[in-house]
């Protein structure tokens with residue numbers, strides 16, 4: 001989704017940066033720390049940054065000949081479900097970001113493909129696509145409550161952590177034997 005083509009950025013939007021204070025002279029630099037509400041899009045299926053959670057931006061805006069280079073880090077809380085046992089996961093994520101936002105009509109602007117670099121829109125930078133790409137890429141596709149989570153017993157759905165070491169549904173328990181006979185009869 002080419003967000004950078006949006007013509008009317010809201011300067012008060014949480015992830016829109018105003019570069020008016022940054023002199024357009026290569027080497028000029030500003031630091032920016034800001035806590036903003038996380039947008040809804042920072043998530044994968046089972047894990048993500050909750051919408052509205054505190055996102056901490058710790059950024060450096062640097063004038064370069066072609067535009068403004070934004071670098072630094074973004075961090076925020078992550079909530080999700082363990083892919084093996086469905087327990088709630090709460091964690092923190094910090095990701096580095098670095099992206100060039102080209103001035104309109106700069107060589108970079110004229111020669112780069114639309115999705116290769118960001119663009120300044122007037123004095124404004126839309127950092128949301130950059131933050132989203134960096135954070136979503138860093139989220140685990142198969143989140144686990146811990147590396148060696150044993151998951152759930154496929155027979156009864158109880159967590160292996162809560163079951164005795166010899167937990168089994170093999171013969172020996174007449175109640176389970178009765179149940180499996182019943183199931184077979186129904187089929």
Ligand SMILES: [Zn+2]
Nearest residue numbers: 082085145149
């Ligand atoms: Zn787990």
Ligand SMILES: [Zn+2]
Nearest residue numbers: 153155156157
């Ligand atoms: Zn079981």
